[in-house]
Amino acid sequence: MSLLKADDLSVRHPGGHELVRGLSFGVEPGARLGLVGESGSGKSLTALAVMGLLPAGMTAGGSVVLGGTQVVGASGRTLDQMRGRAASMVFQEPLTALDPLMRVGRQIAGPIRRRRGLRGGALRAAVMEALSEVRLPERVAEAYPHEISGGQRQRAAIAMALACEPELLIADEPTTALDVTVQAEVLALLDGLVAGRGMALLFISHDLAVVADVADRVVVLKEGSAVESGRTRDVVREPRHPYTRSLVDSAWALEGELDRLAP
Numbered sequence: 001m002s003l004l005k006a007d008d009l010s011v012r013h014p015g016g017h018e019l020v021r022g023l024s025f026g027v028e029p030g031a032r033l034g035l036v037g038e039s040g041s042g043k044s045l046t047a048l049a050v051m052g053l054l055p056a057g058m059t060a061g062g063s064v065v066l067g068g069t070q071v072v073g074a075s076g077r078t079l080d081q082m083r084g085r086a087a088s089m090v091f092q093e094p095l096t097a098l099d100p101l102m103r104v105g106r107q108i109a110g111p112i113r114r115r116r117g118l119r120g121g122a123l124r125a126a127v128m129e130a131l132s133e134v135r136l137p138e139r140v141a142e143a144y145p146h147e148i149s150g151g152q153r154q155r156a157a158i159a160m161a162l163a164c165e166p167e168l169l170i171a172d173e174p175t176t177a178l179d180v181t182v183q184a185e186v187l188a189l190l191d192g193l194v195a196g197r198g199m200a201l202l203f204i205s206h207d208l209a210v211v212a213d214v215a216d217r218v219v220v221l222k223e224g225s226a227v228e229s230g231r232t233r234d235v236v237r238e239p240r241h242p243y244t245r246s247l248v249d250s251a252w253a254l255e256g257e258l259d260r261l262a263p
Helices: 043-051 076-082 104-116 120-133 138-142 150-163 180-197 208-214 232-237 242-261
Strands: 004-012 018-027 032-036 059-066 087-090 168-172 200-205 217-222 225-231
Touching: 004 043, 018 043, 018 200, 018 217, 018 225, 032 043, 032 208, 043 059, 043 087, 043 168, 043 200, 087 150, 104 120, 104 138, 104 150, 120 138, 120 150, 150 180, 168 180, 180 208, 200 208, 208 217, 208 232, 208 242, 217 232, 217 242, 225 232, 225 242, 232 242
Parallel strands: 032 200, 032 217, 087 168, 168 200
Antiparallel strands: 004 018, 004 059, 217 225
16 A cells, blocks of 8 residues: 555646646655656645645645545644654755754754653653764754754754654755755765665655665656656666656766766
8 A cells, every 4th residue: 555645636826727737656655756857847846735735825636645644635633643644844945844943952852742752851862862863963952053054954854854753754855955065965864764764755856866866766747747757767777758868868968077077
């Protein structure tokens, strides 16, 4: 049984224009699916629709079943019960998830307390463990988000997402706002955490090369529709759609240029 199953998913703008149309995909427990496409392809809106977090005025159609819960048309209470337990999300900009006026440790403590019922010293120990798991020093617990680096903020956001022990982690362009060297570190961290916990992963990116490194299967989006899907290895080796082929060619061209410039 799929952990996440989307059937004929659509997302409409308040004016009625379809920004995502006829999208169907599934994620099995422990599997890794990548959504890849250029800016405006609908990949981030798809993630928000899956979590029931679409911006005000936008509406979802079709069906999204996540952890046994029908997301489309669900009440706020139902969605609150589903989020965290079934799925958690890591955003492109960590300040989307972090409260700028609250110390990082308190923000990580919140979902741990709700999920595990810990208090006092046990809760503090769990927060320190969560920080250690994402390779952050204990002093970060007492810092405000603006007092730490972008890479550290993203690690803290990952710790918050994982504190709920979700079955599925949704990572929406989690490294795009980071320096290149930090990107590699965060991707390696995510890969290890997902593997270590046996979680499923829905990874969203404009970069096919990155998706190829972390996802077993991929759905290629263009202008709100899926143009190709399949095993990542097969899609990269033998792309069928011209748009997918252009993504693959761009990834190979960049790698070739880096090889040429390397000493």
